[in-house]
Amino acid sequence: MTTPGTVTANAGDIIALVARIFSSLGVNEAGARTVAEALVEADREGLASHGVMLTDMYVDRIRSGSVSPTATGTIVSDQGVAMVMDAENGLGQITGDKAIAHAIDRARTLGAGIVAVRNGFHFGAARRFALKAADAGCVGIVMCNTRPLMPAPGGAEPVVGNNPLAIAFPTASDAPIVLDMATSEAAMGKIRMAAKSGKQIPESWAVDAEGRETNDPEAAIAGMLLPSGGPKGFGLAFVMDLMAGLLSGGGYGATVSPLYGDPAKPYNCAHLFMAIDATHFGDAGAMQQAAAAAGDKLRAGRKAPGVDRLYAPGEREWQRARDNADIVTITDTVAAMLAGIARTLDIEPALIAPLEQSKN
Amino acid sequence: MTTPGTVTANAGDIIALVARIFSSLGVNEAGARTVAEALVEADREGLASHGVMLTDMYVDRIRSGSVSPTATGTIVSDQGVAMVMDAENGLGQITGDKAIAHAIDRARTLGAGIVAVRNGFHFGAARRFALKAADAGCVGIVMCNTRPLMPAPGGAEPVVGNNPLAIAFPTASDAPIVLDMATSEAAMGKIRMAAKSGKQIPESWAVDAEGRETNDPEAAIAGMLLPSGGPKGFGLAFVMDLMAGLLSGGGYGATVSPLYGDPAKPYNCAHLFMAIDATHFGDAGAMQQAAAAAGDKLRAGRKAPGVDRLYAPGEREWQRARDNADIVTITDTVAAMLAGIARTLDIEPALIAPLEQSKN
Numbered sequence: 038m039t040t041p042g043t044v045t046a047n048a049g050d051i052i053a054l055v056a057r058i059f060s061s062l063g064v065n066e067a068g069a070r071t072v073a074e075a076l077v078e079a080d081r082e083g084l085a086s087h088g089v090m091l092t093d094m095y096v097d098r099i100r101s102g103s104v105s106p107t108a109t110g111t112i113v114s115d116q117g118v119a120m121v122m123d124a125e126n127g128l129g130q131i132t133g134d135k136a137i138a139h140a141i142d143r144a145r146t147l148g149a150g151i152v153a154v155r156n157g158f159h160f161g162a163a164r165r166f167a168l169k170a171a172d173a174g175c176v177g178i179v180m181c182n183t184r185p186l187m188p189a190p191g192g193a194e195p196v197v198g199n200n201p202l203a204i205a206f207p208t209a210s211d212a213p214i215v216l217d218m219a220t221s222e223a224a225m226g227k228i229r230m231a232a233k234s235g236k237q238i239p240e241s242w243a244v245d246a247e248g249r250e251t252n253d254p255e256a257a258i259a260g261m262l263l264p265s266g267g268p269k270g271f272g273l274a275f276v277m278d279l280m281a282g283l284l285s286g287g288g289y290g291a292t293v294s295p296l297y298g299d300p301a302k303p304y305n306c307a308h309l310f311m312a313i314d315a316t317h318f319g320d321a322g323a324m325q326q327a328a329a330a331a332g333d334k335l336r337a338g339r340k341a342p343g344v345d346r347l348y349a350p351g352e353r354e355w356q357r358a359r360d361n362a363d364i365v366t367i368t369d370t371v372a373a374m375l376a377g378i379a380r381t382l383d384i385e386p387a388l389i390a391p392l393e394q395s396k397n
Numbered sequence: 398m399t400t401p402g403t404v405t406a407n408a409g410d411i412i413a414l415v416a417r418i419f420s421s422l423g424v425n426e427a428g429a430r431t432v433a434e435a436l437v438e439a440d441r442e443g444l445a446s447h448g449v450m451l452t453d454m455y456v457d458r459i460r461s462g463s464v465s466p467t468a469t470g471t472i473v474s475d476q477g478v479a480m481v482m483d484a485e486n487g488l489g490q491i492t493g494d495k496a497i498a499h500a501i502d503r504a505r506t507l508g509a510g511i512v513a514v515r516n517g518f519h520f521g522a523a524r525r526f527a528l529k530a531a532d533a534g535c536v537g538i539v540m541c542n543t544r545p546l547m548p549a550p551g552g553a554e555p556v557v558g559n560n561p562l563a564i565a566f567p568t569a570s571d572a573p574i575v576l577d578m579a580t581s582e583a584a585m586g587k588i589r590m591a592a593k594s595g596k597q598i599p600e601s602w603a604v605d606a607e608g609r610e611t612n613d614p615e616a617a618i619a620g621m622l623l624p625s626g627g628p629k630g631f632g633l634a635f636v637m638d639l640m641a642g643l644l645s646g647g648g649y650g651a652t653v654s655p656l657y658g659d660p661a662k663p664y665n666c667a668h669l670f671m672a673i674d675a676t677h678f679g680d681a682g683a684m685q686q687a688a689a690a691a692g693d694k695l696r697a698g699r700k701a702p703g704v705d706r707l708y709a710p711g712e713r714e715w716q717r718a719r720d721n722a723d724i725v726t727i728t729d730t731v732a733a734m735l736a737g738i739a740r741t742l743d744i745e746p747a748l749i750a751p752l753e754q755s756k757n
Contacts, residue, residue: 046490117480119677148478149509153678164490176640189695191704196695204636208641214639216632241601247614248701272710276564279574279691280536283566284675290691307557317479317642318513323645329611331639331650335549343609344551350632 129160155287193248215351489520515647553608575711591644
């Protein structure tokens with residue numbers, strides 16, 4: 038069952054290809070595999086915007102020098118609980134894995150570990166790092182900033198990014214409990230889809246370039262995303278911008294570059310990784326059982342008419358990844374992009390073949 | 398300039414009266430003053446729902462035994478960064494002040510301090526505690542849970558409270574930078590106001606008792622609040638319920654009681670207070686200057702048509718409190734409630750007089 042316009046391939050094959058692309062560009066084998074696995078995982082979770090579609094932008098930035106293929110992140114300040122990492126423009130999945138590992142390590146011994154990261158690059162889906170902390174028995178809290186995309190309430194110019202926040206709680210269940218949210222009401226991708234299909238958008242999604250309410254997706258594209266819940270999402274994005282950017286001594290506000298801007302100019306975002314070890318508060322096993330029971334209770338709850346199934350936060354993506362344990366589905370366009378990059382790198386045709394063989 | 402139906406009095410007079418009410422009920426002088434000042438501060442900030450209108454509910458619960466007038470909170474587990482407090486059903490402003498002071502103290506020495514509080518009672522506005530951390534040069538993060546009020550996405554029964562979150566960042570500016578949000582899209586008070594004035598409500602605010610979308614405020618009142626941003630606010634509320642409730646070994650989900658339910662039954666909510674000391678990450682003075690500059694930049698930004706002024710997160714409430722430095726305006730109903738309670742406690746008429754003299 039392949040949807041027209043898509044390519045379905047073995048997940049391992051796509052991971053091997055994407056890893057080979059990054060290793061060809063100077064990323065070490067382990068790091069290349071980390072990035073490839075993280076991107077494919079997002080596709081399997083149904084988060085295509087954080088999946089292998091990012092590969093060409095990452096590659097373009099490595100080739101243009103704004104992303105380092107060899108940097109893995111250096112701890113430049115270590116005060117025990119509080120650490121600062123210089124990511125040196127390394128791939129965010131690699132520097133992020135190191136940062137959350139440090140945070141977990143300190144949480145184990147001290148109760149909490151906090152790593153603020155400067156000179157950061159895109160790190161993919163924030164949930165991935167928060168879940169690593171939860172798997173280690175810790176509450177994981179992960180945030181980062183982006184360039185300004187949203188106005189202040191009543192404003193007519195972008196002030197803050199739609200900065201994401203992920204929080205995972207350790208649980209005894211197979212299904213995770215993890216929040217992963219951007220602070221905008223809607224993603225720009227949804228607005229572009231409305232524009233393509235000639236539909237109006239709710240006025241909570243965006244404002245026009247003058248800061249006025251709009252239902253017109255074209256005016257929204259020329260305008261600005263609105264924060265989720267108005268002042269709530271704005272306030273959350275604003276304080277996270279300062280937490281990641283200022284605690285790390287890194288970028289914040291307009292000093293973060295456009296992700297799809299000049300590929301020679303470092304992205305300069307900042308990340309914050311926090312782990313809190315439940316065992317320092319009490320019976321961590323009992324807490325994990327209670328968290329699992331809270332998820333079960335939610336799933337067993339009464340449903341609104343027409344609803345088949347209820348999900349705990351983050352469970353739907355996990356379920357999708359289970360349903361797609363060995364396969365990954367990407368668009369023709371993304372498949373062609375990957376194949377094209379692979380050819381420019383003289384990657385073995387055998388590694389490229391799975392993309393083409395599986396084409397409809 | 399007094400609005401009809403309201404009473405405007407000297408803030409100090411109202412603080413003295415409310416403090417006298419609580420001290421008459423067995424709260425020590427300092428604690429009674431803390432509660433009174435915190436409630437009046439919320440009224441001055443324009444947050445009447447967290448102001449002196451709460452006095453009768455607090456009093457009713459003290460008289461019925463579910464709130465202890467003497468408990469100030471006891472640290473029952475101390476692992477350095479991680480602490481657990483048993484609030485012993487004490488007034489939340491008093492136990493919360495102690496908890497955030499412990500968190501700040503540990504942040505100073507260790508980088509971070511986290512106090513999870515069980516057997517908690519209502520603590521007023523969360524921003525107040527987060528701001529205490531920021532005033533001490535720390536990032537302050539404060540959350541608590543309430544009984545279930547909001548369904549899971551697609552659900553038809555309440556699963557989680559509209560749990561509030563406050564985050565303050567230290568700043569060199571007079572105006573604070575503080576997020577303080579409930580995780581519901583709208584407050585029940587706004588829905589009741591729509592019902593009273595016969596207006597429809599946006600469908601993002603609430604669902605009916607079957608979990609169906611509704612624009613009818615009466616159906617919403619019989620139904621459930623919706624989370625801010627749908628799955629975003631729900632996920633945030635759900636993980637905060639577990640963080641406060643499970644790390645403290647306290648109440649979460651349906652084990653938290655209705656605030657306005659049986660006054661003899663403990664409320665049993667949980668709080669979480671976190672302080673992160675900026676000095677453990679870098680040049681805290683420079684960070685505070687940068688935060689102040691970020692606020693200034695926001696305020697100086699371009700405005701949408703018809704907008705006079707832009708505010709940083711939490712600034713509007715701070716400005717209102719400055720504008721009302723010495724006065725507090727409450728409704729006639731709240732004034733009569735306070736006077737009535739004062740008379741039952743044989744409080745000196747001189748303390749009650751300001752309420753009555755200022756009446757229209």
